């Protein structure tokens with residue numbers, strides 16, 4: 001169960017000392033709270049999104065007419081984090097549709113060359129790892145689905161879980177998206193970890209007209225220091241860089257970051 005201080009931080013955006021929760025990654029927790037990394041990263045991202053929308057007042061209300069998509073749902077904690085944090089920054093609960101995509105039976109096979117060394121033997125990154133059905137000890141899909149919807153905490157009629165490996169579940173492309181009534185995305189949460197899965201998700205979203213100008217894309221595995229490094233390009237200020245930033249500047253990127261780089265290049269984004 002979430003500690004009261006964490007629930008308050010999620011609701012108010014303030015930590016127990018009354019300070020605004022800040023963009024913060026070095027330690028694994030928001031100072032003074034027991035909020036999980038999963039919650040903290042999404043809470044702080046929503047804060048940045050709200051700030052961006054405030055700075056562009058014409059875009060303020062767009063979240064009411066658009067949906068939230070997540071690729072890699074597992075047991076629903078990340079989706080719940082968005083739903084819980086929404087009223088803090090938008091003054092009202094999220095009222096659109098939630099779309100969650102997952103096999104709910106774990107990770108697919110992935111070529112080891114497309115995983116960072118530290119993930120090559122990590123069971124969570126191997127085929128069958130992070131199996132939601134196993135985590136929740138529920139084998140029947142209706143029971144698992146009901147539990148996931150309950151975990152997420154959004155309106156059940158507006159919580160859509162698409163079960164299957166992406167190479168099959170997304171195969172229908174734009175026709176499939178239209179048939180189910182998927183609208184342009186307010187927010188896309190990419191948390192499927194692997195290069196191939198991320199690439200499949202991004203191509204589907206772009207081909208189906210779901211990821212459109214103004215959509216916010218959250219990558220769970222691309223940290224804020226990486227975006228700082230990417231944004232600065234050749235002007236990367238090595239003098240002020242942290243060791244983490246230097247590492248990110250110099251390594252060959254894989255997984256979610258490789259898919260992001262490739263897809264944005266291919267689609268000219």
Ligand SMILES: C[S@@+](CC[C@H](N)C(=O)[O-])C[C@H]1O[C@@H](n2cnc3c(N)ncnc32)[C@H](O)[C@@H]1O
Nearest residue numbers: 072073074077078102103106165166191192197
């Ligand atoms: C890191 S977990 C997601 C964690 C989740 N977002 C949360 O907040 O707890 C990754 C999930 O992606 C799913 N996944 C990865 N690649 C997939 C694919 N190609 N097709 C379907 N599901 C996939 C796995 O089943 C797993 O549940």
